[in-house]
Amino acid sequence: MGRALAQLDGVILGKSTQVRLAMACVLARGHLLIEDQPGVGKTTLAQALARTLGLGFRRVQFTSDLLPADLLGVSIWDAASGSFRFQPGPVFSQVLLADEINRATPRTQSALLEAMEERQVSEGGVSRALPDPFFVIATQNPGAFVGTSPLPEAQLDRFLLTVTLGYPDVQAERALLETGGRSQSVRELPAVLDPATLLAAQAEVDRVYAAGPLLDYLQLLARATREHPALGAGLSPRALLALLAVTRAWAYLEGRDAALPEDVQAVFPSLAGHRLPLRGAPGTGGIGAIVAGLLRDTPLP
Incomplete structure (x- = not known):
């Protein structure tokens, strides 16, 4: 994985932590939500990750008129055979970039939700399995942007991790200016891994040992979220x-x-x-300050 991370760091400058979180999300068989304004590298990260892992990549621009069939696919009448033929949609890819997901209607978001959770698509009474591995990277613009609406809690919970790229630091931004943002074209990135190697790595992750005291620590953190007075709900067993x-x-x-x-x-x-809704108006620092306090105050094993 070292070569893959190094290659991604050469494209997504100054965002080593976010790159590693994205890779960890893939290894844990989860899906990633990137929350940020346009132009900070969300699409570049998704494309670079797919190229580096040797996975097929599709991008869908979510808009208010996007229909579930545009995403999942549709059955078309084939006059030659006298039967319906299923035309797969872009969701049948190994890496799907759902760009600006919070511009779509709830109906289309729900269609993506089933694909993310069940890793299959149901159409015409037939369930069709999605590729393995299957990884969704969704981007979400800030709620203040025109035409956006917040994702419902049930759909947010389907994303394993949420990251924010933010602005680059001074050194990374200078490197972008000096190279014109073309230090290494995403389309030219070689595949460091392949699907079989990635699946084997995911199996190795499942075997990473978690001792009893570490599980105690996870339960203490979960209990702290459930008892915090500023939170409307804590981490669920699925989140744990x-x-x-x-x-x-x-x-x-x-x-x-x-x-x-x-x-x-x-x-x-x-x-x-x-995953942690605030009970009232966000205080100083918002949810970030609460999460930092939970980590600070929960005793280590």
Whole structure:
């Protein structure tokens, strides 16, 4: 994985943490939500990740008139055979970029939700399996942008991690200016891995050891979210299982065969932030400050 991470770092300048979170999300068989304004590299990250992993890539621009059939596919009458023929939609790809997902209607979002959760598409009474591996990267513009609406909690929960790229630092931005943003074209990136190697790595992640005290730590964190007075709800059991999976993936990227508390701390903000609704108006620092406080105040094993 070291070569893959190094190649991605050469394209997504100054965002090493976000790159590793994206890779951990893939290894944990999850889906990634990127929240940020246009022009900070969201699409570039998705394309570079697919090229580096040797996976097929499709991009769908979500708009208010996008229909589920535009995403999933549709059955077309074939006069030659006298029967309907299924024409797969762009969701039948190994990496799907759902760009500006919060501009689509709830109906289209729900269609994507089934594909993400069940890894299959149901059309005409027939269920069709999606490719394996299958990974969705969705981008979401800030809610203040025209034509956007927040994703419902049920759909947010289907995303394993949420990251924000933000503006580049001074050095990375200068490198972009000096190269015109063409330091290494995404289309020219070689495949460092292939689907079979990625599937084998995912199986290795499943075998990363999580000791009893580490599981105690996960439960303490979950209990702290459920008892926090500023939160309307805490982490669910499904979210706790997701935290364990991505913790194992982060430990694997660090070259270890056992997960440690620092692995939990590295991924917890990206896993918990979009799953913890605030009870009232956000205070100073918002959900980020609450998550940081949970990590600070929860005793280590």
